[in-house]
Amino acid sequence: xxxxxxxVRGFRPQDPGEIERINxxxxxxxxxxxxxxxxxxxxxxxxxxxHQAYEPLDDSRLLKRRQASISFAxxxxxxxxxxxxxxxxxxxxxxxxxxxxxxxxxxHNSLIYQVSYEKLLSAxxxxxxxxxxxxxxxxxxxKERKGxxxxxxxxxxxxxxxxxxRRYLRKxxxxxxxxxxxxNIASQKVLVANEFFKVERLYKYEKVLHxxxxxxx
Numbered sequence: 001x002x003x004x005x006x007x008v009r010g011f012r013p014q015d016p017g018e019i020e021r022i023n024x025x026x027x028x029x030x031x032x033x034x035x036x037x038x039x040x041x042x043x044x045x046x047x048x049x050x051h052q053a054y055e056p057l058d059d060s061r062l063l064k065r066r067q068a069s070i071s072f073a074x075x076x077x078x079x080x081x082x083x084x085x086x087x088x089x090x091x092x093x094x095x096x097x098x099x100x101x102x103x104x105x106x107x108h109n110s111l112i113y114q115v116s117y118e119k120l121l122s123a124x125x126x127x128x129x130x131x132x133x134x135x136x137x138x139x140x141x142x143k144e145r146k147g148x149x150x151x152x153x154x155x156x157x158x159x160x161x162x163x164x165x166r167r168y169l170r171k172x173x174x175x176x177x178x179x180x181x182x183x184n185i186a187s188q189k190v191l192v193a194n195e196f197f198k199v200e201r202l203y204k205y206e207k208v209l210h211x212x213x214x215x216x217x
Contacts, residue, residue: 006148007079008072008155017135018073020050021081024136025118027129034184050132064159070160074119074152080140083119083148085156087176090114095177099212103175110173111164117190119148150193157194161217174217179203179210188213 012018027050035140074083095105095112105112122144126217130138157176164174178196180187188198196213203212 005077006082006151006155007075007077008152008159009075011071011073011081011084013095017095018081019134020133022084023050024125024127024129024141025083025120027126028121028124030036030124031118032119034181034187050129050134056110058194070113070154072156072159074148074156076145081120083117083152084087084147085117085152087113087115087156087160093179093205095175095214096212099177099199099214100148103214104217105175105216109171110175112166112175112177115176115178117149117153119145119152140156149190153190153194157215157217164217176217178213179205180213181208182211191215 001191007043029068069086069088071084071086071088073081074085089112093114095114100106100112122142125141126129130141176196178187178191180191182202191198194215196215199212199214202209204210
């Protein structure tokens with residue numbers, strides 16, 4: 001499926017170049033700050049490789065269990081990874097009960113997923129990351145890409161919704177939500193473009209107040 005020069009597909013866990021790009025996104029300081037896990041000592045440690053998978057990649061093809069995590073790689077026309085979208089059942093940071101009651105949704109009548117996403121940025125790369133590159137040309141890290149996550153999230157939601165509708169009854173809601181820091185304007189624009197709405201009050205995520213954005217598909 002093509003939209004704005006991007007596609008969504010499954011991950012290639014045996015491709016070290018793909019793993020390297022995933023880790024590049026994770027370790028970028030701007031991403032770390034937006035996600036709330038940036039600390040003074042955060043970053044690639046001595047002896048760590050950018051092309052080693054430190055976290056298992058979720059299978060994007062299956063929806064076997066109600067609490068299964070589903071993820072999609074966002075790729076360019078040459079099928080090179082430039083972002084990812086992840087839908088997951090987060091027991092530590094669930095959709096707040098007050099919001100569930102207001103919307104009339106619950107674990108009994110809905111599939112509720114938190115959504116997260118990242119893209120390969122085009123600036124701000126620390127020298128430590130650049131010096132660790134093996135499979136990714138440095139020129140790829142200065143290439144401006146627009147609409148990666150807006151398109152990637154849209155296509156991922158469409159795919160998830162199709163698979164979900166084939167497996168579950170229509171009366172079961174598919175509910176997506178995201179926690180976003182109030183100053184993360186870029187992420188908020190992504191959610192607005194994908195028809196999420198912002199809940200009025202702020203809620204704590206890892207002891208820090210966040211906005212909560214929701215979409216019922």
